[in-house]
Structure formats: C-alpha cells, structure tokens
Amino acid sequence: MSAAFETVVGLEVHVQLATRSKLFCPCPTDGFGAPPNTRVCPVCTGQPGVLPVLNRAAAELAFEAALALNCRLAPASVFARKNYFYPDLPKAYQISQYEKPLARDGWIDLPGAGRHVRIQRIHLEEDAGKLLHAVGSRELEGSWVDFNRGGVPLIEIVSEADIRSPEEAYAYLKGLREVVQYAGASRCDMEKGELRCDANVSLRPAGTSGFGIRAEIKNLNSLRAVKDALEYECRRQAEVLASGGRVAQETRLWDAQRGVTEPMRSKEGAEDYRYFPDPDLPPLVADAKWVAELKARLPELPAAKRERFASQYGLGAGDSELLTSDRSLAEYFDAAARGLGPAAAKLAANLIATEVLARLKAEGLAPEAARLPAAELGALAALVEGGTLSSKGAKAAFAALWEKGGSAAETVARLGLAQVSDEAQVAAWVAAALAANAKAAADLKAGNDRAIGSLVGAVMKLSRGKADPVVVNRLIKESIKP
Ligand SMILES: [Zn+2]
Structure with a gap:
C-alpha cells in the first residue's frame, strides 16, 4: 500500500458462547452438522405467543469474557429487538442489546507492539438460522432454512478503530481468541463458525486524524482470511483514492478463493433496524456478589x-x-x-x-x-x-513412553538408553578407537582439530551411541597430548 495513506480498522467479532442450551429456550446448541431442524422448539422458531427466558449460564459466560477483556460491566443491560426481515429470522427481529450493552471500555494488548486496542462494547444476542441453497437435486432444488443455529447465544465484541495494519488485526484477533478461550466462554472453533469476524476498514492521508469513508468486509472465517482480505482491501482503496475517486460506503464480501472483496449491498445504518427494548425480557442485572464470584472463577x-x-x-x-x-x-x-x-x-x-x-x-x-x-x-x-x-535417547524414551506408558526412569533403564559417563569404560572405547584409526589420531596430534570428528564417531559406534559425548571429547584430547 502507498505510504501516503494510513490504514484504520475496527473489528466486530461474534463469539458463540459455550453453553449447552440456547439463549432463550432449552434446545441444545450442538446442532452444527446435525440433521436440519432437529434442535428446535416453538421459542427458537418464533411461534406466536411464546416467551423467551434468559439462560443464566450464557449471561455468566458473557460476563466472564467481558471481565477477562478488561471491560466495565453495566449495572443493568437491556435486551432490544433489532428488526429486519430475513428468511432465517422467523420472528423478523433478533434479540440483541443496543443502547445498554452488557459491557464497555475494555482492551486487548497487542503482544510485541507495546500498545493495546480498545474494546468499545460487548453485547449479548441470539444467532439466526442458516439458509441452504440446493441446486441440481430434483427433490431438494430450492432454498431451505435450518433453525438449529437459531437462538444460539453469541457475544459481539466491537473494537475501537485502533488497528493500523492487517498484521495488527491478525494479532488482535489471535489475542482475543486466546483470552476468550482461557476464560472458558467459548471454544472459538472458527471452522464451526464459533468465532466470526467483520472488519470495518478505511484509509486516511498519513498524518491526519479524521476518518475516511469505510467499507465493511463480511465472511471472514479464519485469522488468515482477515489478514488477506484487509491487505487486498487496503490496496483497493488506496488505488481508488490515489486516482481521485471516492470509496463507497458499502458491505463487501471476501472471496477467499479468488482473493478479492466484492460489493454485496449498501451499508445499512442503525436507524434501519428500528431498535426498541424487548418488552418480554427484564434488564440483566450484574449483581455485585454474582460478579465477584465470576471474577474469582477466572483463571x-x-x-x-x-x-x-x-x-x-x-x-x-x-x-x-x-x-x-x-x-x-x-x-x-x-x-x-x-x-x-x-x-x-x-x-x-x-x-x-x-x-x-x-x-x-x-x-x-x-x-x-x-x-x-x-x-x-x-x-x-x-x-x-x-x-x-x-x-537422541530422550527421543527414543519419549516414543516408548507415549506408546506404552510407564515411568521415565524405568523406561530409560529397560531400554538401556542411559548414557555411559563412566571414565574407565569410556577410556577403553577411546583407546580402541585410537588404535583402529591411527591416521586420524596422528592428524589430530599434528594439530588438525577437525580429525577429532571421526574419532568421536568411532567411539560412538563402539559404544552403540551410549558414550557421553562430553566425556568422550575430553578423554580423546587428553590421550593425544604429548
Ligand atoms: Zn428452542
């Protein structure tokens, strides 16, 4: 990228909490790879007249993640309805948090960079279902929806726009994943979609502090994808700006196979979602005693x-x-x-x-x-x-211990792997090696230090690799001294 621009990146990371059941109903969360719509009930399929009940374990894991990420917990957070229509969202709204999120003002250290990236907010929300587009099968042709994932608990972790390069984005995400895993809040298995990342990226003239027009990149499902997509997008925006153009405010999709980002839709703003507090759920109160217990549980x-x-x-x-x-x-x-x-x-x-x-x-x-x-x-x-x-002996002992179990000391003794450091025994091998390799011995005596290699090799052969090389070297040097 041209040195004329500085990169400005903020990440929105969705993490699936490691609960056994969903956020507002008792359905299990192990629906990944299971037959479609086998982990569903009237609540998570949005049937009329049902009421959500908050899963206490999900709240606890969300609090623990927030504490581990150095956030300030809100005394009370409020669930809100985020309204939009999509076939995998049966209620036509997602239960999320908006004006009063669970936690704010955290940070993550960037190892080696000597500074940290601020976390703006963390909120708790439910996941949507999944659309499957079947093509080429006469019975299944068409679009299908699987609600196994609908209602699974997520936290969304929103960073400030403190990230200055694709490498820093990678380091931030790696650090975030480590902390959340240590806290036990999520397994963060990216292959199962348990950690998903969207990136907001813009460029600004180097040395300025305003913000340029940003694009949001979706579908970043590995650490590598985040770095690659940001590298591509920074280059693309730099070219647009350098040629006097304007970057469009839009959502783009990362195509890992082709290595490009492509426009998906124009970006919606918060006003499009008509957020309002969910009347079916009371505020989530971060009771001081409860929070102290969770803090004490953190590793x-x-x-x-x-x-x-x-x-x-x-x-x-x-x-x-x-x-x-x-x-x-x-x-x-x-x-x-x-x-x-x-x-x-x-x-x-x-x-x-x-x-x-x-x-x-x-x-x-x-x-x-x-x-x-x-x-x-x-x-x-x-x-x-x-x-x-x-x-070398350690390697052999390790293999035996891994395969057969037992204790290290016994295994080393049983396999005869211990080194021989006994002076008398090693001296006998050295004497035999010198006698059998007269030329190398003479070379060494004449000052050719490299000749010692073949003599050590000869001793190792005689001892079947067991002679302690430190003792061998010392005794060879001593015995050729005038
Ligand atoms: Zn359910």
Missing part, C-alpha cells in the same frame, strides 16, 4: 502466564508464546516443569514444542489427552539435563 490469563513463564522458568518470548497459545497446552507445560530448574524447564519446553505437539497433531488429540503424563515428561527433561540421557 490466570495468557499475558500473565507469559510473564510468569519468563520469570519462573526463564523461557524466551517464542517458547512462552507457543506454550500459552492454548490453555491446556500451557497447563501441561506448567505441570511438566513444576520443580525443575530453568535448564530442565527449557528442555521440557523443547520436548513439548517438537515431540508432544507432533504426536498430538498426528493423532488429532487435544493437549489434555496427551498419552504421556506431564510429570513423566518433566522427569525425562530432568534426565537429559542431568546428563543421564542424550537428546
């Missing part, structure tokens, strides 16, 4: 965890970021590193980053389902740190 959040991993275990930023990217992975590391010094903790972090993650991925498991208990992974790291096990 240690990702930023605090990263700081602690650095101070307690001496982990670098890269390791900390990887390990805290998932709450249960962070808990696994914490349990593995308990009682270890910084060197062994770093080895445990390495084993998780390589061996554990590879196995979890290959077997499609979540970290909490790891076949190797965290304590045994920690014991393995301690054996490497203490010199009993080489990193």
Whole structure:
C-alpha cells in the first residue's frame, strides 16, 4: 500500500458462547452438522405467543469474557429487538442489546507492539438460522432454512478503530481468541463458525486524524482470511483514492478463493433496524456478589502466564508464546516443569514444542489427552539435563513412553538408553578407537582439530551411541597430548 495513506480498522467479532442450551429456550446448541431442524422448539422458531427466558449460564459466560477483556460491566443491560426481515429470522427481529450493552471500555494488548486496542462494547444476542441453497437435486432444488443455529447465544465484541495494519488485526484477533478461550466462554472453533469476524476498514492521508469513508468486509472465517482480505482491501482503496475517486460506503464480501472483496449491498445504518427494548425480557442485572464470584472463577490469563513463564522458568518470548497459545497446552507445560530448574524447564519446553505437539497433531488429540503424563515428561527433561540421557535417547524414551506408558526412569533403564559417563569404560572405547584409526589420531596430534570428528564417531559406534559425548571429547584430547 502507498505510504501516503494510513490504514484504520475496527473489528466486530461474534463469539458463540459455550453453553449447552440456547439463549432463550432449552434446545441444545450442538446442532452444527446435525440433521436440519432437529434442535428446535416453538421459542427458537418464533411461534406466536411464546416467551423467551434468559439462560443464566450464557449471561455468566458473557460476563466472564467481558471481565477477562478488561471491560466495565453495566449495572443493568437491556435486551432490544433489532428488526429486519430475513428468511432465517422467523420472528423478523433478533434479540440483541443496543443502547445498554452488557459491557464497555475494555482492551486487548497487542503482544510485541507495546500498545493495546480498545474494546468499545460487548453485547449479548441470539444467532439466526442458516439458509441452504440446493441446486441440481430434483427433490431438494430450492432454498431451505435450518433453525438449529437459531437462538444460539453469541457475544459481539466491537473494537475501537485502533488497528493500523492487517498484521495488527491478525494479532488482535489471535489475542482475543486466546483470552476468550482461557476464560472458558467459548471454544472459538472458527471452522464451526464459533468465532466470526467483520472488519470495518478505511484509509486516511498519513498524518491526519479524521476518518475516511469505510467499507465493511463480511465472511471472514479464519485469522488468515482477515489478514488477506484487509491487505487486498487496503490496496483497493488506496488505488481508488490515489486516482481521485471516492470509496463507497458499502458491505463487501471476501472471496477467499479468488482473493478479492466484492460489493454485496449498501451499508445499512442503525436507524434501519428500528431498535426498541424487548418488552418480554427484564434488564440483566450484574449483581455485585454474582460478579465477584465470576471474577474469582477466572483463571490466570495468557499475558500473565507469559510473564510468569519468563520469570519462573526463564523461557524466551517464542517458547512462552507457543506454550500459552492454548490453555491446556500451557497447563501441561506448567505441570511438566513444576520443580525443575530453568535448564530442565527449557528442555521440557523443547520436548513439548517438537515431540508432544507432533504426536498430538498426528493423532488429532487435544493437549489434555496427551498419552504421556506431564510429570513423566518433566522427569525425562530432568534426565537429559542431568546428563543421564542424550537428546537422541530422550527421543527414543519419549516414543516408548507415549506408546506404552510407564515411568521415565524405568523406561530409560529397560531400554538401556542411559548414557555411559563412566571414565574407565569410556577410556577403553577411546583407546580402541585410537588404535583402529591411527591416521586420524596422528592428524589430530599434528594439530588438525577437525580429525577429532571421526574419532568421536568411532567411539560412538563402539559404544552403540551410549558414550557421553562430553566425556568422550575430553578423554580423546587428553590421550593425544604429548
Ligand atoms: Zn428452542
């Protein structure tokens, strides 16, 4: 993008709360992928005469997400009807919150950027159903509506227009997802649509502080899509402005396959929705005692965890970021590193980053389902740190422990993986290697330091890989000294 313009982005993120039942009725929320219209009742299909009843668990998860995102909770928030007609919205209005949302004035840190993005508001609302357009099937030809998703609880998290680049949008969304997942408010599975993002984007002349005309991009269903779509849209708007044109205020759709945004409709304003308070629902009161209980239930959040991993275990930023990217992975590391010094903790972090993650991925498991208990992974790291096990031996022991279970110490002993550091034994191997490799020994004596490589290799072969390389190197050097 041209340096003449500055990017201004605000994100609206919809997150599906991890409740078992819907926002205003007892229907289950597990309708994703289920046969259509099998998770429905008169309430969530908008039959005449029914009354919504607020799901307390949804309110609690919404409050917890808001607290974790540093928001101020409203003493009382008010449900409002957002009126519009659409076939997947049977009441012809969505129950949302408008003038009095659940929470305001939060923020999320942008890791590495040294600043944060403000959150303007969070409100609670129900999801709509889903339209399916069937083409090419004689029995099903036409448009169908599935209400399984209708009435599922969402929170909408609206940021201020504080984001200045596609990379920052990516970092904001990643940080938001981590915090909401840690708080237990949502699983945020983007493939199931549990986190969906719309982006408002405009450009302004660099060095100015007003706002340009913005476009809203819909249909951003992965972190990658957000970054790619914003990069495309910034380029497009810069070209329009640079050629003296005007950016249209409109809603655009991201087409990931073609890598372009395309106009969808002109943008509606709040006045189009004729919001008014829902007379069927009382205000949601954030009772102080209730809020205190929810606050006490919040776990240690990702930023605090990263700081602690650095101070307690001496982990670098890269390791900390990887390990805290998932709450249960962070808990696994914490349990593995308990009682270890910084060197062994770093080895445990390495084993998780390589061996554990590879196995979890290959077997499609979540970290909490790891076949190797965290304590045994920690014991393995301690054996490497203490010199009993080489990193190659650790890999072999890890594989055996993952597949067969058992304790680290027993497995290392059973498989004969312990390194041999015993001086007399290593000295015997060194003597044999020197005798069998006279030329390399002579080269080394003559000052060719590189010759030591083949001698170490010979000792390793004789010891079947078990000789402690530190002792081997030392004894070879000692024995060729004049
Ligand atoms: Zn229902």
